[in-house]
Amino acid sequence: AKVNGASAVRFYKPSMDAATRERSLLSIDLHHSIDRGELELFYQPQNDTLSRDIIGYEVLLRWRHPTRGMVSPVEFIPLAERTGFIQRLGDWVLETACREASSWAQPVRIAVNVAPAQLADVALPHRVRDILLQTGLPAERLELEITESGIIGDQQHALHIIRQLKAMGVKIAMDDYGTGYSSLSTLQNFPFDKIKIDRSFVDGIGRSRPAEAIVRSTIILARSLDIPVLAEGVETEEHMTFLRGEGCLQVQGYLFGKPQPLSDIKTAVMTAVEN
Ligand code: C2E
Ligand code: CA
Ligand code: CA
Ligand code: CA
Numbered sequence: 032a033k034v035n036g037a038s039a040v041r042f043y044k045p046s047m048d049a050a051t052r053e054r055s056l057l058s059i060d061l062h063h064s065i066d067r068g069e070l071e072l073f074y075q076p077q078n079d080t081l082s083r084d085i086i087g088y089e090v091l092l093r094w095r096h097p098t099r100g101m102v103s104p105v106e107f108i109p110l111a112e113r114t115g116f117i118q119r120l121g122d123w124v125l126e127t128a129c130r131e132a133s134s135w136a137q138p139v140r141i142a143v144n145v146a147p148a149q150l151a152d153v154a155l156p157h158r159v160r161d162i163l164l165q166t167g168l169p170a171e172r173l174e175l176e177i178t179e180s181g182i183i184g185d186q187q188h189a190l191h192i193i194r195q196l197k198a199m200g201v202k203i204a205m206d207d208y209g210t211g212y213s214s215l216s217t218l219q220n221f222p223f224d225k226i227k228i229d230r231s232f233v234d235g236i237g238r239s240r241p242a243e244a245i246v247r248s249t250i251i252l253a254r255s256l257d258i259p260v261l262a263e264g265v266e267t268e269e270h271m272t273f274l275r276g277e278g279c280l281q282v283q284g285y286l287f288g289k290p291q292p293l294s295d296i297k298t299a300v301m302t303a304v305e306n
Pocket of ligand 3: 230263
């Protein structure tokens with residue numbers, strides 16, 4: 032206890048208080064971000080490895096803070112998860128993404144990130160169904176990206192929710208594959224429609240033999256399970272050559288496009304395919 036007392040004194044440094052205060056200020060602002068129209072969806076293309084055609088877009092949330100400028104989701108998503116605001120935020124993302132994509136001439140898929148707290152909510156399938164009905168987006172055009180942390184809590188519950196979503200025609204992708212604690216048993220227990228190889232592994236192509244071995248074996252594993260695999264964080268032609276050679280059929284990364292505002296992808300998605 033004595034030792035704890037001493038470290039507790041060190042723990043409550045003025046700088047720490049400032050950081051805590053800072054977080055709560057940011058969290059108050061975040062709660063107003065929807066009503067103040069500060070949130071925006073960015074879209075990053077996902078491409079066919081061989082034809083390089085765009086097959087879909089991942090939806091990535093952006094927050095334009097009035098004084099701080101662009102705040103990264105790496106900062107505010109965890110904050111929203113801690114305060115419970117993630118439910119409203121997640122709803123807003125789903126509804127806005129489905130509405131925006133429903134008017135595109137190109138019937139490409141959108142991939143929306145779903146936080147663990149959203150997946151834990153029994154109401155998620157009903158909410159998704161309502162949103163699809165309201166916006167008119169066909170269920171097959173919606174893919175939900177979930178991470179392992181979203182399903183390790185109550186596995187049976189998560190499985191139940193995922194089955195309901197899949198029964199509606201919604202696709203389920205496993206995000207950040209390989210970074211969790213038990214990616215293999217997760218693969219065994221959950222019916223994924225896609226596996227996304229985390230960009231930390233793709234980043235090691237050409238530089239790290241272990242990273243290359245992990246990418247290669249993940250592609251083989253996914254193919255033997257008959258699950259499409261997408262590599263994220265593809266930045267160079269060297270990455271492409273390796274991934275193509277190993278039989279990875281889908282890619283996403285700065286080489287093909289950074290996340291962009293809707294206005295910047297409009298020409299790509301609004302033009303109907305000519306025969
Ligand atoms: P994520 O789901 O793994 O998304 C991919 C992240 O990698 C995005 O960062 C994207 O901009 C970035 N990225 C894509 N290609 C490349 C590349 O070639 N090189 C590099 N260096 N980076 C690349 P972003 O947009 O900052 O998002 C960070 C994370 O925030 C996401 O990681 C996701 O976990 C979370 N996030 C973003 N939007 C949402 C959302 O609407 N809901 C939830 N729950 N989480 C979100
Ligand atoms: Ca993702
Ligand atoms: Ca990811
Ligand atoms: Ca990630």
